[in-house]
Amino acid sequence: MRKDIEFKTDDGVTLRGWFYQPDSGTGPFPTIVMCHGFSATKEQALDDNADVFCAGGFAVLVYDNRNLGASDGPLRGEIDPNQQIHDYRDAITYAITLPEVDSDRIGIWGSSYSGGHVCVVGAIDRRVKCVVSQVPYLAGFGASRRLATPLGLRGLRQAFEADRLARFNGEPPVYLPVVPVSPGDPNAILAQDSAAEWFFGTSSYATTWENLATLRSAEMFFEYDASPFVAQIAPTPFMLVVTADDPICSSDLSLKVFNQDASEPKRVLVLPGEHFAIYGGDLMKRASAAELDWFQEWLMA
Numbered sequence: 285m286r287k288d289i290e291f292k293t294d295d296g297v298t299l300r301g302w303f304y305q306p307d308s309g310t311g312p313f314p315t316i317v318m319c320h321g322f323s324a325t326k327e328q329a330l331d332d333n334a335d336v337f338c339a340g341g342f343a344v345l346v347y348d349n350r351n352l353g354a355s356d357g358p359l360r361g362e363i364d365p366n367q368q369i370h371d372y373r374d375a376i377t378y379a380i381t382l383p384e385v386d387s388d389r390i391g392i393w394g395s396s397y398s399g400g401h402v403c404v405v406g407a408i409d410r411r412v413k414c415v416v417s418q419v420p421y422l423a424g425f426g427a428s429r430r431l432a433t434p435l436g437l438r439g440l441r442q443a444f445e446a447d448r449l450a451r452f453n454g455e456p457p458v459y460l461p462v463v464p465v466s467p468g469d470p471n472a473i474l475a476q477d478s479a480a481e482w483f484f485g486t487s488s489y490a491t492t493w494e495n496l497a498t499l500r501s502a503e504m505f506f507e508y509d510a511s512p513f514v515a516q517i518a519p520t521p522f523m524l525v526v527t528a529d530d531p532i533c534s535s536d537l538s539l540k541v542f543n544q545d546a547s548e549p550k551r552v553l554v555l556p557g558e559h560f561a562i563y564g565g566d567l568m569k570r571a572s573a574a575e576l577d578w579f580q581e582w583l584m585a
Contacts, residue, residue, distance in 0.1 A: 286334075291378035293350070293371050300354040301326055301347030304338040305384050313343040314389035314583040317375050321396025321421070322363060322474070322505065323462045323497055324483075325353035327490040329563035333393070336572040340580060342391075345379045349398075353492040361459060361494060363501035365401065365508045372398075372405050376412070389413055389583045393575065396533060396559070397421050400510035407516035414582040415517060416575045418525045419559055423537035424509025431475075431532070444503040451500075458499040465495070473502045476531050482560035511541045518547035521582040525553045525562070525571050532559040551578060 285307060290300040306313060316337050320330055326346050334344040349368050351357030372392070380387035391414035394402035399420025406415035421427060447458045463480040464472040472480075487493055514522075524542045526535035535554070542552055553574050561567045 286338075289345070289347075289378075291347075291375070293374040297350050297358070297371075298356045299347045299350060299371060299375065300356075301345065302331070302334070303382070303384075304334050304342075304344040304346070306338055306341055306343065309341070311343070311384045312386040313341065313384055314391065314579070315343040315345060315379055315385045316391045316393055316579060317345045317372070317379055318393045319347055319349055319368070319372065319375070319398050319401075321394075321398050323352060323361075323493070323495075324396070325490050325493045327353075328483075328486045328493065329568065332564075332568060333572050333575075336576055337393075337579065340576045341584065342579065343382075343384050345375060345385075347375055348492070352494075359457070359498065361497045361501065362457075363397075363497050364504055365397065366504075368398070369401050369404050372401055373409055376405075376409065380411070387411070391416070391579050391583050393418070395419055395562075397505075399533070400508065403510045403517060403522075404513045406520050406522065407513035410520070412520055414521050414579055416523045416525065416578060418571060418575070419527055419530060419533050419535075419562055420510070420524070420538055421505075421508070421533045422511050422514070422541055423534060424511055425506065426537050427534045428506045440502065440506070443499060447499045447503075459496045460499055460502060461495050462497050463495060473497055473505065474532065478531060478558055478560055482563065511545070514541050515545040515547070519549070521549040521551075521578070522546055523551045523553070523575065523578045525555065525575065527555050527557045527559060527562055527567070529557060530559045549582070 285305050289303045348355040351362045379385050392402045393416045395418040399417040406412050461472040463483045
């Protein structure tokens with residue numbers, strides 16, 4: 285059973301999403317809190333993952349990040365990773381107020397951008413008892429500099445500085461497309477053709493997704509680094525799921541962080557394919573089945 289929900293963050297912004305409750309049992313249920321990656325909304329495959337987890341006996345709280353999708357926010361298209369981390373913790377607080385939720389058995393799931401967020405939240409919030417991070421943006425500048433040439437990075441820095449000066453002088457923020465409107469167009473935050481193919485391929489049913497984000501969001505994207513928190517997740521169980529050919533979130537760098545810094549209990553799963561392939565088809569089924577097994581092992585024992 286799924287119902288619409290909304291809740292307020294600590295600073296008063298209303299976030300909206302869905303709450304799933306298993307059809308069998310009376311609860312309270314172990315619960316998984318989920319949100320999506322950079323600019324994506326809950327309709328872009330989070331419902332498919334939530335269905336798997338709910339069928340496996342979990343309540344699931346899914347929501348759109350602030351400024352995106354069905355959620356409110358002071359600036360549409362502003363994607364601030366640190367603010368999203370704070371909101372993730374507010375979502376956990378809201379979840380544990382629900383009578384259907386077992387507050388002692390909270391898991392968190394994140395993918396891509398939010399795959400980095402759950403590493404931070406899992407490290408600093410001990411209400412979390414299990415973490416799954418899927419194709420995460422985890423390795424900070426080491427990963428971001430692979431997304432642009434040195435000349436492109438220089439141009440981006442100049443654009444960031446010009447945008448800061450303009451905003452200081454009272455001008456509105458500059459916006460960029462999230463993905464290219466035409467193949468090969470470099471003027472987008474995620475300029476890979478695979479990103480455009482996936483986002484536009486989901487837009488017919490993810491009707492609240494918008495192909496724009498502030499230039500400042502791109503600046504924060506390039507600054508963001510969740511990797512220092514990985515060493516602090518333990519003793520909370522931590523699972524990492526990556527794809528072998530990921531042009532967005534470099535899997536080799538994520539695996540390096542995981543192998544060097546993550547402590548037991550931990551598990552890693554490497555699947556074939558590219559970044560967005562994990563949101564559908566056989567790859568999504570394989571990933572979600574393994575993730576469900578991990579959540580069941582640690583939240584249903």
